[in-house]
Amino acid sequence: MIAGGLARCWRRVCSFDDVDRNRTSNRSKAAFPCWSSRIAPVFDTARDLLVVEAESGRVLSSSEEPLPSGPMGRKAARLADLGVDTLVCGAISRSMREVVDSFGIRVVSFVSGERDEVIKAWLGGGLDQPAFAMPGCGGRRRARVRGRFGGGDLGSCLCPVCGHVVPHERGVPCVQRPCPKCGTAMTRAS
Numbered sequence: 001m002i003a004g005g006l007a008r009c010w011r012r013v014c015s016f017d018d019v020d021r022n023r024t025s026n027r028s029k030a031a032f033p034c035w036s037s038r039i040a041p042v043f044d045t046a047r048d049l050l051v052v053e054a055e056s057g058r059v060l061s062s063s064e065e066p067l068p069s070g071p072m073g074r075k076a077a078r079l080a081d082l083g084v085d086t087l088v089c090g091a092i093s094r095s096m097r098e099v100v101d102s103f104g105i106r107v108v109s110f111v112s113g114e115r116d117e118v119i120k121a122w123l124g125g126g127l128d129q130p131a132f133a134m135p136g137c138g139g140r141r142r143a144r145v146r147g148r149f150g151g152g153d154l155g156s157c158l159c160p161v162c163g164h165v166v167p168h169e170r171g172v173p174c175v176q177r178p179c180p181k182c183g184t185a186m187t188r189a190s
């Protein structure tokens, strides 16, 4: 199944996807990893996905899909297999983001909130509102503030289990830092 997904993805990459995309520029298919009725705090460990296809802010279809566990390539391949062009998620590790990026899927990360509210915001193009930024977390806004105060954008470390995010410390690999909440070795957030 995975091999099939990858093969399909490669075929898509080779079949002038950009031409296709321009033609249907206001149509988009987004994936929302969920934890009950909320956006899952961490994409890397998410199990359920809501896939929503929309055109000009109107929902065409939506379906719930299970997300495979195991190597991160599997999750990304599943997204590609489903024809997803945008992933709206909470925290995501840098390595996972790179894999998802490599499938040509746009990632909107550090989003939190009720799933339905987030989908509504996505449909209306308003996902940048502070209401949907993860609390205490290294989203785009925080990164900019750190830069302004001379600290540089060092990024952040992410707990793959509970989703806790702390600023990255220069010279200390994230994996050498236990999560302050649950003790799991952290990973580099994107």
Ligand SMILES: [Zn+2]
Binding pocket: 159, 160, 161, 162, 163, 164, 179, 180, 181, 182, 183, 184
């Ligand atoms: Zn943790």
